[in-house]
Amino acid sequence: MTQSSGLALVDRHDVELAAQAAAGGRREFGELVRRHGSAVRALLRRMGAQAALADDVAQDAFIQAFERCAEFRGEGTFAAWVKRIAARLYLKRVAKEARYVAELDDDSTAPVVEHGDRVDLDEALKSLSEVERLCVSLCHGAGMAHPEIATALNLPLGTVKSHVKRGLDKLRARLQPHGPLGRTQHVG
Known part of the structure; x- marks a missing residue:
């Protein structure tokens, strides 16, 4: 007390x-x-x-x-x-x-790691380019507005918005529980 x-x-x-x-x-x-x-x-x-x-x-x-x-x-x-x-x-x-590095290769083939029916968000985030991961994390993790992110990263506002949208689209596709990218493919 x-x-x-x-x-x-x-x-x-x-x-x-x-x-x-x-x-x-x-x-x-x-x-x-x-x-x-x-x-x-x-x-x-x-x-x-x-x-x-x-x-x-x-x-x-x-x-x-x-x-x-x-x-x-x-x-x-x-x-x-x-x-x-x-x-x-x-x-x-x-x-x-x-x-x-402001721009990295957008193509990522990193698998999404699943635990039963649960998908690991941290692993899914690793599949994004570094700049997409930063923009999405700053926007949705730190609650920063797009203009704040643009200033912090020294990027044009439209570029930040594109990175956030593209990153979220990729995450949605990877995190779909039954979609083609939502399951880890097993090679056997």
């Missing part, structure tokens, strides 16, 4: 926790990290980061979020806010290390 609200940390809303974290509440911020850390790391992995890099960028994003917690106004979810921070940090890191 905390003195300020009488509620245990796990019972408190993100907005309240963020406000207390902005006032220096480390325990409150720790609860926000506990709640949203895995979702931030999952977004980064879907954007193409290896596990160790996703952990590093997520940690950096939460440090930045703690330092800027007073800027969080509760107009959206805390999870979406920190995911946007993480996505931007990842893009900066990739650009800085010159690993990002």
Whole structure:
């Protein structure tokens, strides 16, 4: 129990926790990290980061979020806010290390890995080109608008929209449970 609200940390809303974290509440911020850390790391992995890099960028994003917690106004979810921070940090890191290539070969033959009737979204995302995966992940994982993505990736707005649409179309085709691309073909 905390003195300020009488509620245990796990019972408190993100907005309240963020406000207390902005006032220096480390325990409150720790609860926000506990709640949203895995979702931030999952977004980064879907954007193409290896596990160790996703952990590093997520940690950096939460440090930045703690330092800027007073800027969080509760107009959206805390999870979406920190995911946007993480996505931007990842893009900066990739650009800085010159690993990002604006255009890659669109043709992908990577199989979709299934577990019974469940299709693995992360494996399906790997079948997209790097730029499609980034655009789709930023749009639908980090909640960024197309113009924000265009600015972050230094791409024309129409190109971003095309990458998102093409990426979503490919994912829909691959994730169809009974479609021709929805099942892993067995060679035997």
